[in-house]
Amino acid sequence: MPRLLLHTCCGPCATACIERLRDGYALTLFFSNSNIAPRAEYDRRLAAARKLADLQGLPLVEDAYDHAAWRAAVQGLEDEPERGRRCEACFAFNLGRAARYAREHAFDGFTTTLTVSPHKAAPVIFSIGSRLGPFLATDFKKQDGFKRSLELTRRLGLYRQDYCGCEFSARPPT
Numbered sequence: 001m002p003r004l005l006l007h008t009c010c011g012p013c014a015t016a017c018i019e020r021l022r023d024g025y026a027l028t029l030f031f032s033n034s035n036i037a038p039r040a041e042y043d044r045r046l047a048a049a050r051k052l053a054d055l056q057g058l059p060l061v062e063d064a065y066d067h068a069a070w071r072a073a074v075q076g077l078e079d080e081p082e083r084g085r086r087c088e089a090c091f092a093f094n095l096g097r098a099a100r101y102a103r104e105h106a107f108d109g110f111t112t113t114l115t116v117s118p119h120k121a122a123p124v125i126f127s128i129g130s131r132l133g134p135f136l137a138t139d140f141k142k143q144d145g146f147k148r149s150l151e152l153t154r155r156l157g158l159y160r161q162d163y164c165g166c167e168f169s170a171r172p173p174t
């Protein structure tokens with residue numbers, strides 16, 4: 001089977017993507033999410049990804065956390081709304097790291113769990129991914145992918161966050 005690196009934005013989103021891909025690809029999960037803040041939240045999401053990888057019997061590669069480098073990549077875009085240009089720079093940062101890892105480790109291709117979210121526009125992600133390397137353009141939200149991810153997350157007892165990830169997306173305390 002072709003070897004596919006699955007950029008994993010979080011465990012919950014990965015659930016439905018793994019289910020859809022695993023019959024056709026030898027999957028490796030790639031947790032590379034330097035956008036997430038604060039660090040404690042990053043650790044919670046990483047723990048959920050580790051739990052999922054264990055439950056699914058899949059390898060998980062943990063990229064370095066470098067929030068300062070991510071901040072530099074989105075500099076000047078801090079006030080952009082969610083789904084705006086800051087998010088495009090964020091996708092390019094994380095997918096760029098996935099593409100490089102896939103290239104350096106002789107994967108046949110890479111893709112991302114990001115498209116399972118109804119808040120993420122697949123065409124934008126496809127355009128960025130395909131510029132970076134052999135990107136498998138799949139919109140995982142189709143065929144009720146997001147709903148399925150919620151079901152699987154509940155069933156597996158995974159931690160599920162309530163904001164996208166960066167400090168600019170975090171909801172103010174209520």
Ligand code: SF4
Nearest residue numbers: 087090164165166169
């Ligand atoms: S809102 Fe989400 S996608 Fe957009 S920059 Fe922040 S973490 Fe990245």
